[in-house]
Amino acid sequence: MSTAILADSPSFSPTLAEMMRRNVEITLAACDVFRAWHRKNFVLKEPSLEQKLEHAVDVRALLFLIRSLQGAIADPALPLADLREQVEAMAWLLQDCWLYVHAPMDAHEAEELLTEVFPE
Numbered sequence: 001m002s003t004a005i006l007a008d009s010p011s012f013s014p015t016l017a018e019m020m021r022r023n024v025e026i027t028l029a030a031c032d033v034f035r036a037w038h039r040k041n042f043v044l045k046e047p048s049l050e051q052k053l054e055h056a057v058d059v060r061a062l063l064f065l066i067r068s069l070q071g072a073i074a075d076p077a078l079p080l081a082d083l084r085e086q087v088e089a090m091a092w093l094l095q096d097c098w099l100y101v102h103a104p105m106d107a108h109e110a111e112e113l114l115t116e117v118f119p120e
Contacts, residue, residue: 020080
């Protein structure tokens with residue numbers, strides 16, 4: 001859409017909502033690509049030190065983006081309510097990626113959790 005058309009439009013709100021929607025959708029797609037990379041390189045095999053360092057930087061950046069989007073689309077006046085649950089879910093999934101690699105549960109904690117959840 002050209003700026004001349006936008007300037008002649010009686011309202012900017014639909015343009016802003018569409019821009020925000022595209023931003024959220026592009027970010028969610030990038031997060032899905034990251035999660036596929038995470039699964040391939042961290043869940044299904046042992047990562048290299050370089051991959052762990054890259055993961056730390058990338059997941060922090062994605063968490064920052066997702067959390068900023070959470071704040072941006074939290075306004076009930078914006079017509080983006082349908083995306084809120086997806087963004088919230090992605091924030092949890094990315095946090096899980098971070099914990100899996102950079103703060104894994106030790107064997108003792110895992111055993112306690114299993115005993116609590118599955119008592120014998």
